[in-house]
Amino acid sequence: MKKKFKFILIISISAIFLYSCGSVKDGLTDNKRTNADEFLVEKKNPLVKPPKFSELPKPESSTLKGLSEELTVVNIEDQLKKEISLNKNSKNDQTVNKSIEESILEKINTN
Amino acid sequence: MLKMNLKKILLNFIIVMAIFLTDRIFKVYILKMAQMENTVDIYLTEYLNLYLIWNQGIAFGVLSFNDGLIYNIITLIISVITIVILVMIVKNKGFKRYSLLFILGGSLGNLFDRIYYSAVPDFIDLHYNSFHWFVFNVADIFITFGVICLIFAEIFYKDNEYEKKI
Numbered sequence: 001m002k003k004k005f006k007f008i009l010i011i012s013i014s015a016i017f018l019y020s021c022g023s024v025k026d027g028l029t030d031n032k033r034t035n036a037d038e039f040l041v042e043k044k045n046p047l048v049k050p051p052k053f054s055e056l057p058k059p060e061s062s063t064l065k066g067l068s069e070e071l072t073v074v075n076i077e078d079q080l081k082k083e084i085s086l087n088k089n090s091k092n093d094q095t096v097n098k099s100i101e102e103s104i105l106e107k108i109n110t111n
Numbered sequence: 112m113l114k115m116n117l118k119k120i121l122l123n124f125i126i127v128m129a130i131f132l133t134d135r136i137f138k139v140y141i142l143k144m145a146q147m148e149n150t151v152d153i154y155l156t157e158y159l160n161l162y163l164i165w166n167q168g169i170a171f172g173v174l175s176f177n178d179g180l181i182y183n184i185i186t187l188i189i190s191v192i193t194i195v196i197l198v199m200i201v202k203n204k205g206f207k208r209y210s211l212l213f214i215l216g217g218s219l220g221n222l223f224d225r226i227y228y229s230a231v232p233d234f235i236d237l238h239y240n241s242f243h244w245f246v247f248n249v250a251d252i253f254i255t256f257g258v259i260c261l262i263f264a265e266i267f268y269k270d271n272e273y274e275k276k277i
Binding site for chain 1: 134164166169170185187189192193195196214217218221224231233236245246247248250251254255261264265266
């Protein structure tokens with residue numbers, strides 16, 4: 001019996017040397033789990049209509065109208081025409097015969 | 112040594128080499144992955160991750176120092192234990208011998224890494240919630256299996272059988 005116990009003890013001690021488990025610090029602490037694990041993120045539910053969807057107020061048309069007006073104002077062609085007319089008024093005698101291209105170049109140079 | 116015939120020696124050698132190569136395949140795969148992605152931290156299941164760490168010490172990360180002398184002494188001790196196991200394989204028969212073969216295969220796997228990389232890569236991270244077991248490798252699994260079988264054989268073998276075998 002003593003021999004058996006001795007043998008088991010020797011084998012166990014020898015095995016400790018042969019093993020190569022990771023350190024207690026790396027293996028047991030939770031440090032490495034501080035980074036986000038994308039696989040643990042809960043799945044989102046599929047998109048569904050709200051229960052009283054038909055009762056929801058419809059978007060007002062006036063706001064859309066105003067927005068469209070703003071967009072039409074920001075028209076490059078109109079802007080150019082305005083610029084040209086302004087130039088014509090200020091330098092009427094000089095710029096009468098000038099082309100649009102020349103007037104634009106002049107405007108750029110002044111800036 | 113003379114008692115063992117060539118067929119048995121060959122069978123034992125194949126078992127040891129199979130264990131050694133299995134361990135090597137897993138380690139090479141993990142190290143290749145680490146080369147490509149700099150780090151290995153893969154979620155496999157709820158209880159199992161692959162997380163690469165390098166162990167310079169012995170079991171449970173004990174005796175992990177940066178001192179080269181201590182490292183060399185430990186490697187020498189492991190080499191001596193491996194030779195002793197080899198001698199025991201020759202002396203023992205049957206179930207005990209196969210248990211020792213498992214230990215030898217695993218031991219050689221870890222010893223190879225200690226000599227080649229100067230550290231042993233561990234990557235199997237078993238855990239339950241936040242409790243992580245020590246990170247181990249495939250060689251450790253074979254050593255554990257061999258040690259359990261050996262202890263089992265030692266307890267349940269009759270004394271007279273034990274005397275005969277030794």
